[in-house]
Amino acid sequence: MDITVSGLVKGFGSFTALHGVDLDIHTGELMAILGPSGSGKTTLLRLLAGLEQPDAGSIRFGAKDVAGNLPGDRDVGFVFQHYALFRHMSVFENVAFGLRVRPSKTRPPEAEIRKRVNDLLALVQVDWLADRYPAQLSGGQRQRVALARALAIEPQVLLLDEPFGALDAKVRRELRRWLRDLHRRLGMTTVFVTHDQEEALDLADRVVVMGQGRVEQIGAPQELYDSPANAFVYRFLGETNELRASLQAGRVRVQNTPIAEAARINVAETAREADDGTLFVRPHLLSLTPDPHGIATVTHVSLVGAMLRVEVETQDGQNLHVEVPRGPSIDLVPTPGERVSLTVRGGLFVAA
Numbered sequence: 380m381d382i383t384v385s386g387l388v389k390g391f392g393s394f395t396a397l398h399g400v401d402l403d404i405h406t407g408e409l410m411a412i413l414g415p416s417g418s419g420k421t422t423l424l425r426l427l428a429g430l431e432q433p434d435a436g437s438i439r440f441g442a443k444d445v446a447g448n449l450p451g452d453r454d455v456g457f458v459f460q461h462y463a464l465f466r467h468m469s470v471f472e473n474v475a476f477g478l479r480v481r482p483s484k485t486r487p488p489e490a491e492i493r494k495r496v497n498d499l500l501a502l503v504q505v506d507w508l509a510d511r512y513p514a515q516l517s518g519g520q521r522q523r524v525a526l527a528r529a530l531a532i533e534p535q536v537l538l539l540d541e542p543f544g545a546l547d548a549k550v551r552r553e554l555r556r557w558l559r560d561l562h563r564r565l566g567m568t569t570v571f572v573t574h575d576q577e578e579a580l581d582l583a584d585r586v587v588v589m590g591q592g593r594v595e596q597i598g599a600p601q602e603l604y605d606s607p608a609n610a611f612v613y614r615f616l617g618e619t620n621e622l623r624a625s626l627q628a629g630r631v632r633v634q635n636t637p638i639a640e641a642a643r644i645n646v647a648e649t650a651r652e653a654d655d656g657t658l659f660v661r662p663h664l665l666s667l668t669p670d671p672h673g674i675a676t677v678t679h680v681s682l683v684g685a686m687l688r689v690e691v692e693t694q695d696g697q698n699l700h701v702e703v704p705r706g707p708s709i710d711l712v713p714t715p716g717e718r719v720s721l722t723v724r725g726g727l728f729v730a731a
């Protein structure tokens with residue numbers, strides 16, 4: 380089931396939480412909605428689920444406009460943090476619930492319900508917990524049961540809001556791997572909200588980056604990391620340096636010294652020339668060369684695993700850090716106080 384969102388607007392009182400969101404989600408895709416707190420991720424997911432109605436814009440599931448459809452009519456399974464399991468029902472009954480409440484015409488026979496629930500509990504690897512109550516489960520087990528409950532109705536679309544939010548890092552990683560395998564096997568269109576960039580980049584086919592109620596960029600993880608579209612995405616995803624720079628005659632310059640061919644740099648909007656702007660560059664896309672007339676001085680060197688992390692300060696007082704793979708020889712390690720020139724192999728220039 381593909382989902383097409385166009386011009387979605389949602390306000391709460393005088394506050395606008397979504398300012399016209401456009402988004403295409405492909406059939407069978409695993410898509411992450413990533414953004415800082417308050418950027419509108421949950422609001423977007425709740426609109427997809429039918430738990431909120433938009434003020435303007437449309438949501439289509441396949442060819443069908445689902446505006447006005449209640450959650451039960453959308454063929455979605457969802458796991459929201461605040462939709463806890465039913466405390467007074469066993470794990471088995473929690474998972475069976477969505478099937479049991481169906482009108483008699485579409486409700487499967489009891490034997491089939493039992494089989495489907497048992498199969499699902501095996502799939503999420505908690506079949507041995509079928510008779511327990513939610514209070515008797517660990518956090519990770521509860522999340523798996525919540526997922527089994529969402530899957531029981533065999534939805535075409537699965538919506539997950541921070542599904543592993545409350546869990547510790549190790550269990551999160553485990554469940555993440557498990558969700559990826561499950562998605563590969565079942566193949567339903569899945570959208571999950573997270574504020575954890577590692578989780579989004581690791582798990583999703585594509586990621587929507589949201590900022591203040593707007594889509595800032597949509598792309599595959601590698602594409603977002605390598606070619607952020609703007610300053611917001613650059614700052615939000617991964618580490619970055621920001622340098623005051625100019626763009627003249629095909630070169631990006633710092634303190635009037637060329638440090639990059641403009642052809643290797645993405646240039647935001649239409650700035651072909653600019654006296655003043657910001658160059659965003661990832662630490663691993665900067666190189667240092669010993670140079671007595673260079674524009675920077677090494678201030679600190681540390682070894683982090685296989686990488687050398689070098690901090691430098693430019694003559695005009697800008698601090699940046701550089702990551703270089705550790706070479707075979709100790710002689711190649713820069714030393715504090717050494718003058719160096721800088722070369723930039725990729726980045727984004729934004730005119731002031």
Ligand SMILES: Nc1ncnc2c1ncn2[C@@H]1O[C@H](COP(=O)(O)OP(=O)(O)OP(=O)(O)O)[C@@H](O)[C@H]1O
Pocket residue numbers: 391394396414415416417418419420421422423574
């Ligand atoms: N029911 C509501 N009434 C008023 N304001 C709301 C309501 N729901 C959300 N908001 C506001 O809309 C904005 C977006 O909220 P939303 O929950 O979508 O953000 P989020 O990106 O999911 O954040 P978080 O990562 O913190 O969960 C926030 O500023 C929030 O305060």
